[in-house]
Amino acid sequence: MTWFLAVWACLTAALAGTTAVLTIAVFRHLDLRYVTLVQLLIIPTVQTLVVGWVRRQWSLSQLARAARAALRQRLFKALLILDLGVLCIDSLGGWFTGDIAEDRCRLIAAWSALKAAGAGALLLAALLRTGRSWRTRPWLLALAVCALAVAAEPMFHWLGAAPDLLHGLVPKALRWLIIYGSLAVLGLIVLVRSASTVRDADPVAAFLFDLAAALLFALLLVVALSLALHPFLSDPWATFAAVLALLCGSSACAGSLLVCSTRRPSGE
Numbered sequence: 001m002t003w004f005l006a007v008w009a010c011l012t013a014a015l016a017g018t019t020a021v022l023t024i025a026v027f028r029h030l031d032l033r034y035v036t037l038v039q040l041l042i043i044p045t046v047q048t049l050v051v052g053w054v055r056r057q058w059s060l061s062q063l064a065r066a067a068r069a070a071l072r073q074r075l076f077k078a079l080l081i082l083d084l085g086v087l088c089i090d091s092l093g094g095w096f097t098g099d100i101a102e103d104r105c106r107l108i109a110a111w112s113a114l115k116a117a118g119a120g121a122l123l124l125a126a127l128l129r130t131g132r133s134w135r136t137r138p139w140l141l142a143l144a145v146c147a148l149a150v151a152a153e154p155m156f157h158w159l160g161a162a163p164d165l166l167h168g169l170v171p172k173a174l175r176w177l178i179i180y181g182s183l184a185v186l187g188l189i190v191l192v193r194s195a196s197t198v199r200d201a202d203p204v205a206a207f208l209f210d211l212a213a214a215l216l217f218a219l220l221l222v223v224a225l226s227l228a229l230h231p232f233l234s235d236p237w238a239t240f241a242a243v244l245a246l247l248c249g250s251s252a253c254a255g256s257l258l259v260c261s262t263r264r265p266s267g268e
């Protein structure tokens with residue numbers, strides 16, 4: 001996943017820079033249409049997947065074995081079933097219509113916060129087993145802090161209480177997108193690094209963290225592609241975003257349980 005993000009970032013920067021320079025130099029304007037935004041995001045993603053396949057950065061057989069091992073985890077299967085239940089309950093009333101939209105947000109936020117709290121607690125329990133773990137596994141500590149911060153947001157609204165450093169510089173909606181986007185990117189980096197940290201001790205936990213990172217990356221793409229839509233995150237993007245967010249939380253929570261249950265080497 002680290003390799004994927006690095007290649008994707010380079011390809012995206014190259015495509016965006018080339019597109020901007022050519023449109024300004026040749027057509028004397030900057031193309032900001034929705035179609036252009038889609039191209040700037042989707043084309044590098046497809047190119048990265050193709051390059052990864054050609055270079056055989058991933059083994060499909062290894063991924064299949066890790067996926068089967070992950071699905072054998074009872075907690076992961078239970079979380080997936082509950083995610084499906086949350087989506088089914090929500091779909092009975094429709095999407096983003098009147099008060100149902102608020103109920104939908106509360107339901108998904110509460111369930112996501114509960115999973116994040118569980119992931120943070122499990123990671124802290126794993127780190128507290130030995131004092132040296134705090135120094136040797138800082139990315140797991142960072143992931144635990146991020147998970148607990150996500151869990152605390154629906155209850156304490158700490159983002160809303162934070163000082164708005166961008167007040168007066170950009171519109172309010174854009175400020176919130178910048179704040180949440182920055183936190184999501186931070187979470188993506190922490191998930192990827194946490195997967196690298198536990199890969200030798202527990203490959204299945206690493207797979208689940210990588211899966212959570214991939215789902216979070218896909219969620220970021222969905223939100224970015226919805227920026228030019230009015231209303232923002234209208235269907236089908238709202239459905240995609242909800243599914244990706246729930247699956248991301250379930251993967252991270254199941255991976256945290258495996259980290260907590262994995263025995264540490266005696267020399268650690």
